[in-house]
Amino acid sequence: MDTYIGMWGWIWVVAFLVLFIGIGVWGMKKTKNDEDFAVARGAYGPITLAFAFAATIASGATFMSVPGMAYSKGFAAIWYPATYPIAIYVGMILAIKLIKRAGDKFRSNSLPEFLGQR
Structure with missing residues (x-):
């Protein structure tokens, strides 16, 4: 049972990282200059x-x-x-x-x- 919970924990951690890296890449592509980043x-x-x-x-x-x-x-x-x-x-x-x-x-x-x- 502990292995099952541990496996799902790692799946969620990896999914979380992939999601936020994807959001970061998407935001980076939309940002053209410092003002875009700030406001x-x-x-x-x-x-x-x-x-x-x-x-x-x-x-x-x-x-x-x-x-x-x-x-x-x-x-x-x-x-x-x-x-x-x-x-x-x-x-x-x-x-x-x-x-x-x-x-x-x-x-x-x-x-x-x-x-x-x-």
Whole structure:
């Protein structure tokens, strides 16, 4: 039985690698210059950008600040992970339209580039 599970584990690992290498090759063929790589030729709308931005923030908060807050606040910290996803995604959906409009105006590809041009 263990050999059977081990075999399927390796099949999934290889399938995963093949899938992501294929996605990488496909994306590489579509990318013509640095701007294409950075902003995907502006193909994504504000909702997609809001979710990507919020996921970046949520990942950092999840692994860095939440354990420390839970250690210092104790059980009261349980409210943070319960309400944070709702607040961050709603906030980003509202704010990203302004951020995208300003980024398009200054033709900046990243937040540091935007702040430098402002």
